[in-house]
Amino acid sequence: MCSPEEAALLQLEEVFSATLARISNRVLQPLLTAEPSDPQGRECLRLLQQLHGCAQRLWEVTERSLRALRERLRHPDAIGLESLLLLLEADHVLQVHMEYIESYTSCVVVQAFQKAAKQRSRYWRDQRKALRQLLWGLSPEGSMGTALVQALRQPLTHHVQKYALLLLSLRDTIGACHPARELVVHAATLFGDLHSFMKQALDQAEATQALWHTLSSRLRDALCTPARRLLQDSQDVPVTVTPLRAERALLFDDVLVLLQGHSVHTFDLKLVWLDPEQDGCAAHLLTPEEEFFFGSRNPQDLVVWRHMVTQAVCQALRGKKDFPVLGAGLVSCETPTCRSGAYTFLAEGRLCQATYEGEWCRGRPHGKGTLKWPNGQNHVGSFCQGLEHGFGICLVPQASEDKFDCYKCHWREGSMCGYGICEYGTDEVYKGYFQAGLRHGLGVLESTPQAPHPCKYTGHWERGQRSGYGIQEDGDRGERYIGMWQADQRHGPGLIVTQAGVCYQGTFQADKMVGPGTLLSEDDSLYEGTFTRDLTLLGKGKLTSYGFTLEGSFGSGAQRGLYTQGVLDMATLPPDPSSTCKRQLGLGAFPVESRWQGVYGPFRDFVRAGCPGDLQEALLGFHVQSLQELRESQEYLCCERTPLDDSVGRMEDILEEVAQHREPEALQQCLRKALSSSLHPLGKLLRTLMLTFQATYAGFGANKHLQGLALEEVKQHAQELWAAYRGLLQVALQRKGEAPAEEEDVETRNRQVHGLVLPLMLRSFYSELFTLYLLLHEREDRLYSQGIANLSLFPDAQLLEHLDVQKHLWPREDLTLTTNQRHSLVSATECLQKIITTVDPREKQEALERTYEEIEATVSQALGQEHKLPMDDPPFSLSLGWFSRIQHLGAEIHLTRDMMDPNHTGGRYDFLLTALESCYQHIQRDGRHAPLLRFSVEGLFADFPFPEVFELVTGVPAEDLPADVLIVHPLEEKRSAEPS
Known part of the structure; x- marks a missing residue:
């Protein structure tokens, strides 16, 4: 059985549906037939069309609710209370009512009914009697516009009020266990709040409409918008504004307006901050370009303003009006300090006419954002207290069309500071450090190969100018x-x-x-x-x-x-x-220690600062592969970068790893991993040193007279890398609260540098460095190769005799090497060949040592007794020379000796290297001064010219042999012996 409240709801819906239909037919539709010619009239027509659409949707929802109530009354046993539209879809019904209220109040604010009524004044006179029942409060002297306002307001207000009362009554009549209990409670709460919200919305609309009559037409045109609502007026609740000395303060739901004579100061509430730390005698307000204070003789008035401003700012940030009631009570709340928004600066200065869109804090750009100027200049990146700070990308247009200077840099307090990459409209690219917006520190300025005057400078800068040690390559x-x-x-x-x-x-x-x-x-x-x-x-x-x-x-x-x-x-x-x-x-x-302070200095500063993660990226730059990537970043204003939090975490992991891996073997693996990583501080340092080394000694710099300079730099870089590791270790131990590492003496440091760091980092410089050694020892290596070719033409016995090897050390004629002995000789050859397959000087020396051991083992097996070969013995020298046949052996020997650990000087490795060098020199001398080489040609080649056959068989051009070497053709010997 249905309750009396349900019957009353049915009757209420029937009356409201009929009222909405009459309003649509007799009021709204005739209003829409007007054809205004001015912009204000067209705006009013648009609002009335919107209201008509909202009224139509409200009527449709009412009709659906009415049908559901009728079905419920006809079949109370079959259809439950919870099936009513008003309960089942309470949120949707509420939303339709709120849309209608918003549309209606917008028409009230701009007096759309009054303006439209003037367009159809004759129609309203003819329909006065027919509309008298509909238009409540219409008197013979009353305004038709005012009557229209009341005609649309009264039915809605009455209807919503009855909704709230009937739903509350229905809630009280049904039991606590009723299946529709929660739905009824929810609907009663919603429509009770709607009644309060509607009353406040209507009051605000009427107060806003009344405000426009108190302002001049110029101010009214500047401030009046349909969606804007007046929340507070200083004429109602007095306040003073300092230092602007505003005559009147108006708080709307979207802006704060200060009137000062003929001037209007408008502040977007999304970018208004109310200082919560200010005492009770004044309210401190912050905006992007102004800050001022609200004061009042009456403390209660100031409390009201503080509360209203706070509520209005919070509402503006949420983007919608509070429901159920804006500012109910004086509940304290704070506006968020950090927020997002857009603002165009108007005051004279660097940011004049620039628009900033992004994150803010207390009236200043702070966080990620974009700053754009009307001339096309823009900056995308991080800001701090209103200034560019952190990583950012800045585009600066040039005089010519489609040309920009693109700066991808780190910024500090509004100026470029730290590492950056800049691509200029002139097709030049700068990679390096800045200070106060100028190139300062290490940097590389390079033009494209297609430039009119291609050049490249790698070196130090001071206040935007090249100053200090540097290398410049002039392509022209x-x-x-x-x-x-x-x-x-x-x-x-x-x-x-x-x-x-x-x-x-x-x-x-x-x-x-x-x-x-x-x-x-x-x-x-x-x-x-x-x-x-x-x-x-x-x-x-x-x-x-x-x-x-x-x-x-x-x-x-x-x-x-x-x-x-x-x-x-x-x-x-x-x-x-x-x-x-x-x-x-x-x-x-x-002096080698002062050449590249621009590389070492920033790293030392980074370590002294405690290795902060947020400075790690600015330490030696971020990874950019090519100019094409720079151009893409200019076009899209984006780059792939690690978030700050991840960078901080990675730095913590790096320091933790450094502190844990301190044993020799673990330390070697740790350093190898660090130097091979482009994200590790040590890896960044090494890559920058590689850049300077290649700029100096590659290309034009591949000159044999610069080998000494290059050698000095490599050794200095190894020492600096070890010092950099020690610096990271001290920071890691300090963070863990452990005692700092002990100071190293010179001998210990040299041992670590040559035994640990140099082999790991030498690979990065080896190509350019070894090229210099090749050029420096090119003549010696050519003579060595020639000597090998000459000596290879000797029979074994003649070669031993030529080298003055003692007879008792000659191999016996009946000596037959076993398989193991032959394998040992092959193994010795392979060992020595390994010196050209590694860049590690220590591994080269170990390969030489293993070669000696293999040769000694083979000789002992051949003699049938243990035999120790003196390192300076001719057989050993002969063996080394014969087994090696290594191209560019002189370059290998001298590079290995120059990179040898000083602690090994005079030791076994030093003697072995000396023996190999002696062999190298012997072969040059002995091969060059061999007195006679016999060359026999048989068979098919016997009648061919000798030089061609000699080169074909030996691979050595006859004209390349020294002049003092005599080569006798066997056939010519016979012919010369025959009688004439």
Whole structure:
């Protein structure tokens, strides 16, 4: 059986449905037939159309509810109370009512009914009698617009109020165990809140409409919008505003407005902060460009304003009005300190007309955001207290179209500071450090190969200019400068290496060489004297070449070319080629420990700061593969980067690993992993050192006279890498609360550097370094290869006799090597060949030691007794030379010796290396001075010309053999013995 409340709900729905139908037909539809010509009239028409649509949806929902109630009354036993639309879909019914209320109040705020009524005034006069019953409160003198407002308000207000009362009554009548109990309670609460919300919304709409009449037309046009609602007026609750001295303060649901004479200050509530720490005598408000205080003589008035501003800001941030009631009671709450929003700066200054969109904190850009200027400049990245701070990408347009300077850098307090990569509209790219917005520290400036004047500078900068040690490669001139700079010019000691292999060393001033200098040509000719500023010989000098010395005054002219007046000494003995080709330049001119402080310095600063994770990325940059990636990042303003929290966590893991792996074997694995990782601080440091090394010694820098400079740098880098590891270890131990590691003595440090760090990092520099050794020992290696070819033509007995090997050490004629002995000889060959398969000097020395052991074992087996081979014994030298046949053996020997641990000097490895070097020198000398080589040709080749056959069989051109080597053709010997 149905309750009386259900019957009353049915009657209420029937009346409301009929009322909505009459309002739609007799009021809304006639209003929509007006054809306004002005913008305000068209806006009112749009709002009325929107209201008509909301009224139609409200009528449809009412009809559905009405049908459900009728079915319930007809079949009370079959259809339960919980099937009623008003209960089952209470949230949907509530939403439709709220949409209608919002649309209706928007029409009230802009007086849409009054304006539309004027368009159809004749219609309303003709329909006055028919509409009298519908338009409550209409009097003969009453305004038709006011009557229309009441006609739409009264039915809705009455209907919602009855809803709330009947649902409350229904809730009280049904039992606690009734299946529809929860639905009824929920619906009663919703529509009770709706009644309160509607009353406040209607009051705010009427107060906002009344406000517009108190303002000038200019202010009304600037402030009046349909969705805007007045929340507080300083004329109702007085406050003073300082220091702006505003005459009136208006708080709307979206903006705070301060009126000061003819000026209007509008503040978006999403970007208004109310300082919670301010005392009760004033309210401190913060905005992106202004900050001011609200004060009042009456403390209660100030409390009201603080509360209303807080509630309004919170509502604006949520993006919708509070339900059920905005600001019910004076419950304290705080506006969020950090929030997101967009704002265009208007005040004069750096940010004038710029729009910032992103995260804010207390009125300042703070966090991730985008800053855009009208001219196309924009900055995407991190901000701190209103300034660019952290990683960011900045695009700056150039005068020409479609050209931008793209800065991918770290910023500090609004300026580039730290590592950055910048691609300029001129197609130049800079990778390096900045300070106060200028290039400062280590950096690389490079132009594209297609540029009109391609060049590349790798070195130090100071306040935007090249200053300190640096390397510049000039593609047009085909030369590379290595040396000191000052104020963007070459200044101080320097070297120039040309593509033709010519080297200059001297002192530069204002970009030109001044005073005496040195020139080394490709053929090792040496000039010592003065030069012109364009590096031509001028003035006193001395030229030394093979077989002569020319000393005097040099000059040049357009017609005469190079000329000289001086003394030519032809009696000068030819210098030793091995000494002339090994002249080294730059040693002593650039102290190795001061060359690359721009690399070491930032790492030391990072360690001194305690290795903070947020600075790890700015330490030595982020990973960018190519210029193409830079262009893509410019186009999309994005780059793949590790979030800050992950970077902090990774730094903690790195330090923990450093602290745990301190035993020799574990330390070696730890360092190998660190140096091979592009994300590890040590790996970053190594890659930057590789960059400087390649910029100096690759390409034009691959000159044999720079080998000494390169060797110094590699050893210095190894020491710095070990010092960097020790620095990380001290920080790791400090964080764990452990005692710092003990100071190392010189011997211990050298042992760790040569035995641990150098083998691990040498691989990164080996290609360029070994190339320099190849060039430096090219002549010796060529003679060695020639000696091997010459000596290989000797029969065994003749070769032993030529080498003065004692007869008792010659192998017996009936000696037959066993399989194990042959395997031992093959094993020795393989051992020695391993010195060219590794870059580790220690492994090269161990391979040499294993070779010696294998040879000694083979000799002992062949003699049938244990035999110890002295390292300087001819058989051992012969064996080494014969087994090696290693291309570029001289380069391998000298590189291994130069990289040897000083603690091994005079030890077994040193003696073995000396023996191999002695063998190397013997083969050069003995092969070059062999008195007679017999070469027999039989069969098909006997009648061919000898030189061609000799080269075909031996692989050695006959004309390449030294002049003092005599080769006799057997057939020619016979012919010469026959009688004429």
